[in-house]
Amino acid sequence: MRLLLILTTIILGLLAGGWMTLQMTGPAAHLVARKVGQWYFEPHAGAPTADPYTRARVFTTGELPLATGEGYVLRADRDSSGEPLASSCSYRLSGPFPPARYWTAMVFDPSGRPLPNLADRHGFTSAEVIRGTGSRFAIEIGPEPLAGNWLPLSARTGAFVVLLRFYETPLSATATQFDARTLPALDRTGCLP
Amino acid sequence: MRALVHLVLFAVVAGLTHIVSIFLIPLVTHQDIFSRLEAGAPVNQLAAIDNADLKSFPFADTNLAVAICRYDLTTGPVRLRVPLSETFLVITLAERTSGIFSSVSDRAATRGVLDVVVATAPQLDRIARLDDEDQAVEEIRVAAPGPKGLAILKVFIDRPSSREKAEALLRRAQCESESLPN
Numbered sequence: 393m394r395l396l397l398i399l400t401t402i403i404l405g406l407l408a409g410g411w412m413t414l415q416m417t418g419p420a421a422h423l424v425a426r427k428v429g430q431w432y433f434e435p436h437a438g439a440p441t442a443d444p445y446t447r448a449r450v451f452t453t454g455e456l457p458l459a460t461g462e463g464y465v466l467r468a469d470r471d472s473s474g475e476p477l478a479s480s481c482s483y484r485l486s487g488p489f490p491p492a493r494y495w496t497a498m499v500f501d502p503s504g505r506p507l508p509n510l511a512d513r514h515g516f517t518s519a520e521v522i523r524g525t526g527s528r529f530a531i532e533i534g535p536e537p538l539a540g541n542w543l544p545l546s547a548r549t550g551a552f553v554v555l556l557r558f559y560e561t562p563l564s565a566t567a568t569q570f571d572a573r574t575l576p577a578l579d580r581t582g583c584l585p
Numbered sequence: 586m587r588a589l590v591h592l593v594l595f596a597v598v599a600g601l602t603h604i605v606s607i608f609l610i611p612l613v614t615h616q617d618i619f620s621r622l623e624a625g626a627p628v629n630q631l632a633a634i635d636n637a638d639l640k641s642f643p644f645a646d647t648n649l650a651v652a653i654c655r656y657d658l659t660t661g662p663v664r665l666r667v668p669l670s671e672t673f674l675v676i677t678l679a680e681r682t683s684g685i686f687s688s689v690s691d692r693a694a695t696r697g698v699l700d701v702v703v704a705t706a707p708q709l710d711r712i713a714r715l716d717d718e719d720q721a722v723e724e725i726r727v728a729a730p731g732p733k734g735l736a737i738l739k740v741f742i743d744r745p746s747s748r749e750k751a752e753a754l755l756r757r758a759q760c761e762s763e764s765l766p767n
Binding site: 396398401402404406408409410412413416417438439440442444445447448450451452453454455456457459460461462473482493494496497500503505506514517518519521544553555557559560 | 591594595596597598599600601602603605606607608610611614616618619621640642643645646647648658662672675677683684685686687688690692730737741742743744
């Protein structure tokens with residue numbers, strides 16, 4: 393009886409330990425990432441000095457992180473007001489983009505697959521984006537055609553994720569002093585009824 | 586009292602399982618990008634990753650032309666040569682169980698070519714001894730932590746029309762094992 397109790401405790405301990413690992417490395421784990429505004433940022437994902445949690449996460453998600461000298465990635469699954477991103481709504485990505493030789497803005501489903509759409513457009517690069525006066529620009533993300541730089545969503549997709557990649561930046565990826573005011577905003581502009 | 590013993594046992598087992606599994610994941614998993622890129626790739630030879638394959642990797646940036654070279658340094662260092670691109674070009678070096686250890690971008694290129702030599706520490710010592718003292722070293726030497734790894738070559742595609750150019754550039758790239766003279 394006593395042995396059975398000990399065995400049960402050990403099994404429960406194993407399960408709890410495994411569960412904690414899943415929580416820390418799974419797609420919903422934001423614990424290892426820094427958060428600036430609505431952007432998540434993993435400064436050491438592409439560095440040999442990555443901590444064990446970051447490394448475990450890189451190996452479970454199957455992503456290719458940017459090496460520290462190469463640039464950095466910002467990721468958002470919520471808009472500026474903190475609401476989860478939904479493909480039935482429209483969003484405007486605008487404001488200051490951190491300096492970089494090139495950047496890309498892309499949308500994915502939460503597991504990282506490109507979102508299917510008729511235009512077969514999944515993102516913009518810094519060279520493709522149409523700029524207005526003073527090289528200002530905004531990227532419109534939504535299910536209905538929008539004027540300007542439109543990234544189409546399919547209303548049926550549900551949740552989605554926005555990824556910004558900055559290649560070759562004067563700011564190093566390990567610079568953790570990001571401020572929300574120096575990063576683009578992702579504002580909701582409307583929703584389908 | 587007995588409940589407390591069980592609680593402590595539970596906490597210890599849970600904690601240990603958690604810590605051990607966090608460290609084991611990179612060693613045992615095969616779903617990570619490094620294992621997936623390495624699987625089936627020829628050794629000391631370049632292999633292009635086509636755009637459809639690239640799309641199958643989670644959150645992949647498809648605005649890149651990608652080629653990989655799975656290197657093995659046991660017979661000698663490996664030299665990677667990539668002609669310069671008008672856009673961003675980077676070589677990322679990684680090992681299957683530890684991830685990225687280095688990267689070299691086109692800013693480090695000389696005479697229109699990004700020339701990188703990947704070698705183990707003892708090989709680097711020998712290369713340094715063989716260097717001609719009067720000549721500047723133009724290649725970039727990277728110390729690999731182990732003899733086997735992966736070089737990922739990426740060329741940025743700034744607009745769809747430059748895809749062909751970027752892919753052609755990677756076809757002209759080289760990845761070759763070199764033998765050191767005794």
